[in-house]
Amino acid sequence: MNVRFPARSARPSRQRGVVTLEFAFMLMLGVLPLLFLTYTGVMMMAVQQTLATASAEGARASLRFGTAQQRRVGACQAAQRSMQWLLAYAGQTPDCSNGGSAPILVSQPTPCVGMADAHCIQVSVSYDYGAHPFLPGTGRLYGWAMDRPIRSIAVAQLDLGSN
Template sequence: MKTTVPRTGTRRRQRGIATLEFALILLFGLLPLLLVMYSGVMIMAVQQTLSAASAEGARAAFRHATPTERRTAACLAARRSMQWLLTYAKQTPSCTTPGAAPINVSAPAPCADLPSAQCISVQVSYDYRTHPFLPGTGRVYGWVMRTPLRSTAVSQLDLGGN
């Protein structure tokens, strides 16, 4: 009578191949997907921060008296709201000249829809291509985001009795 020997060695080698395939799929499939999702979430956080910063700047411009005070207050409020972005990008915008990027505060001018009133526009921006959160994603997202991320808010000024 002939006895058969179980082939446990072949099964054990197949188990090793499955582990190797899982590791490769994780490394080349799942990890890049998670990194792209992370950078996408961070881009959304940047856009939300920019929206809040421009709105805070517009609110601050509403509260002060002279045009220079209004522009400086708007710039300072926007800078406070987006401080984490400025720190990450190693930018220190000066609010003594509030017309330069990444925080641009316009001089009081007639409003677009109501020329008899004065408005101040606060525009903030962040260039993701220059300062990506994950190295290399600036180029990956470059074909989608050709210009810096921006947000603009406009405040109609209370001129006190005019």
């Protein structure tokens, strides 16, 4: 007995695995780049938030009483504590003994802008994403948008009457 199958029944067997290939291509070309961009965006926001907190903590620490040099050192140390995870990742150890070194810079007390009789200290912190990207290759990829380090600055008005 000779049994013949219709020509249509042969088609589904040729289609086996096509859905798997389509899913793999969709994953590689659609979902993974989306996850990649989301991850780097979240990490950049975390860096910016960390820098904003570090500069604010440094400025707040400069308000403690002491000499101008003690205030600068205290501000640098407070900023360093607040951004410790970034410094560890980048392998940087700023020297706070003289008021800071890159990536934490604390200015000398200077007259505040618009108020010549008051003095202010400026705390500036930064992170160079191009030199220390979280995902390899993204420093160059985002170089067009981030040609400078990510930075945050905070200013504190000092009460110098208690020196």
